Amino acid sequence: MTEPDAAPPLSYEAATARLEEIIKRLDSGDAGLRETLELCREGRTLVELCAAELEAVGRGLEELRLDELVARLQAGAGAAG
Amino acid sequence: MPEPEIRPAGIDGSELPGPYAVGRYAAGLREFLRERPRVQLFGEIWNLRLSRAKVYLELRDADGALPCSMWRTDFDALGLGAGVLCDGAQIVVGGGLDYYTGTRTSSPSFSFAIAELRVAGEGDLLAQLDRLRKTLDAAGLFAPQKRLRRPALPRTIGVVTGEGGKARDDVLAGLRRRGWQGRLVWAFAPVQDRHAAPRITAALQDLAATGEVDVIVVARGGGSLADLFCFCDETLCRTVALLGVPVIASVGHHTDRTLIDDVAALSCSTPTHAAESAVPVHCTDARADVIGLARRLDVHGRRALLHRAQTLSRLARAPGEHVAGERRRLHQRLREIRAAGRRRIVADERARTARRALVLDRKAAAAGRDARGATRLSALALALAAHDPERTLERGYALVTDGAGELVTSAAAARRASDVRLRFADAAVDATIRADDDRA
Numbered sequence: 001m002t003e004p005d006a007a008p009p010l011s012y013e014a015a016t017a018r019l020e021e022i023i024k025r026l027d028s029g030d031a032g033l034r035e036t037l038e039l040c041r042e043g044r045t046l047v048e049l050c051a052a053e054l055e056a057v058g059r060g061l062e063e064l065r066l067d068e069l070v071a072r073l074q075a076g077a078g079a080a081g
Numbered sequence: 082m083p084e085p086e087i088r089p090a091g092i093d094g095s096e097l098p099g100p101y102a103v104g105r106y107a108a109g110l111r112e113f114l115r116e117r118p119r120v121q122l123f124g125e126i127w128n129l130r131l132s133r134a135k136v137y138l139e140l141r142d143a144d145g146a147l148p149c150s151m152w153r154t155d156f157d158a159l160g161l162g163a164g165v166l167c168d169g170a171q172i173v174v175g176g177g178l179d180y181y182t183g184t185r186t187s188s189p190s191f192s193f194a195i196a197e198l199r200v201a202g203e204g205d206l207l208a209q210l211d212r213l214r215k216t217l218d219a220a221g222l223f224a225p226q227k228r229l230r231r232p233a234l235p236r237t238i239g240v241v242t243g244e245g246g247k248a249r250d251d252v253l254a255g256l257r258r259r260g261w262q263g264r265l266v267w268a269f270a271p272v273q274d275r276h277a278a279p280r281i282t283a284a285l286q287d288l289a290a291t292g293e294v295d296v297i298v299v300a301r302g303g304g305s306l307a308d309l310f311c312f313c314d315e316t317l318c319r320t321v322a323l324l325g326v327p328v329i330a331s332v333g334h335h336t337d338r339t340l341i342d343d344v345a346a347l348s349c350s351t352p353t354h355a356a357e358s359a360v361p362v363h364c365t366d367a368r369a370d371v372i373g374l375a376r377r378l379d380v381h382g383r384r385a386l387l388h389r390a391q392t393l394s395r396l397a398r399a400p401g402e403h404v405a406g407e408r409r410r411l412h413q414r415l416r417e418i419r420a421a422g423r424r425r426i427v428a429d430e431r432a433r434t435a436r437r438a439l440v441l442d443r444k445a446a447a448a449g450r451d452a453r454g455a456t457r458l459s460a461l462a463l464a465l466a467a468h469d470p471e472r473t474l475e476r477g478y479a480l481v482t483d484g485a486g487e488l489v490t491s492a493a494a495a496r497r498a499s500d501v502r503l504r505f506a507d508a509a510v511d512a513t514i515r516a517d518d519d520r521a
Binding site: 011012013016019020022023026027033036037039040043044047050051053054056057058059060061062063064065066069070073 | 235264287293360377385392
């Protein structure tokens with residue numbers, strides 16, 4: 001028995017698009033109590049994802065040469081191996 | 082006058098003629114070459130060197146090369162601007178073979194003596210470009226890069242550009258404008274001359290092979306079409322087209338259009354614009370937007386929780402209120418039942434008294450007493466009823482009897498009896514007289 005493949009990580013643009021949908025639905029006032037709470041829970045997860053993506057490109061510019069990146073990757077692969 | 086050479090003996094056993102003096106032989110060679118047909122040649126210029134009397138260069142193509150020379154006066158007469166005959170520029174030359182015989186103190190040299198020279202114009206390059214563009218388009222190589230997903234917020238951006246060029250600063254400026262501070266991988270390569278295309282191709286392949294780069298920017302500032310021609314290299318363009326990472330090209334100015342612009346995912350007019358396109362999201366604005374979305378979610382969430390709490394509270398109160406209502410109703414019924422019981426007892430007593438009076442009336446009538454007597458009897462009956470102990474009891478008095486049921490009418494009798502029964506209107510209770518209770 002094989003396990004189903006894990007869903008690919010949501011991209012930033014997909015997460016923000018889904019967030020906009022959720023806010024629109026909540027603003028409409030048509031969502032019931034249970035749906036509202038579920039949408040809020042999903043929305044908070046998406047907000048955390050977007051915040052993490054923004055945090056990853058907000059910690060300060062890191063410049064490196066291609067050969068430095070290759071050496072770092074090889075070192076990482078060597079350590080892993 | 083040079084002294085005549087003394088001819089040495091030849092090589093023993095050799096069947097070749099001579100030996101001849103080299104200078105004369107060289108002069109003969111020069112004459113032989115000069116007699117070759119004069120022609121036009123085309124190729125790329127390389128290693129142009131200017132001396133006081135002559136100009137030296139190499140004419141090259143993929144199959145071979147030829148050293149060339151030209152009188153400086155003829156070269157200057159062409160009036161070519163500085164930089165026109167840069168390495169790699171296509172030229173057409175007319176002339177013939179020549180040979181400088183050299184001297185005892187100077188080296189000989191062979192060259193193609195240029196008498197006429199024309200720089201192959203951009204029209205030639207454009208025609209070549211057009212042919213290659215059609216070839217790539219027919220092979221469907223303009224589409225694959227356009228189909229790749231370009232992330233809105235890349236974490237790692239690769240940049241292929243010249244190490245000392247202004248394009249590098251422009252890329253950084255574009256990224257600053259976006260507020261982007263991720264990882265930037267520089268793959269420096271020459272961006273002009275015949276070595277550029279293979280190096281740029283290798284840089285692109287290496288960047289993609291890391292698997293770490295989300296998008297690649299290829300940037301170069303402006304220049305002539307000849308300068309930018311390395312970005313029209315067929316191998317480079319085929320590599321870009323089939324690369325798995327989206328490539329954003331910014332080569333030359335907006336009027337220039339190289340083939341990499343056609344095969345890339347996106348073509349931008351400046352390196353700054355290319356950098357901004359690599360990060361479609363303005364990071365600073367996006368942070369504010371996410372905070373705003375989070376607040377709106379919180380408002381909706383709190384409102385929903387409050388609503389749920391109110392609903393639960395209302396539901397929790399309902400059973401208690403129902404029980405309290407039932408309790409109140411039961412108490413009311415109980416009070417009504419007790420009151421009805423008391424009313425029934427009183428009514429029964431009155432009915433009993435009335436029946437006794439009626440019996441007395443009948444007895445009096447049967448005795449045949451006269452009317453006055455009867456009246457008196459009635460009055461006596463009424464008086465009797467008025468003195469009925471039961472009526473007295475109803476007013477709050479009590480009858481005291483001893484163990485034999487005899488009335489106890491004094492304190493002394495009560496002490497003697499010790500145990501007595503107190504009869505009230507509703508019921509009787511037993512009581513014990515304490516020995517020390519001698520109060521009047």
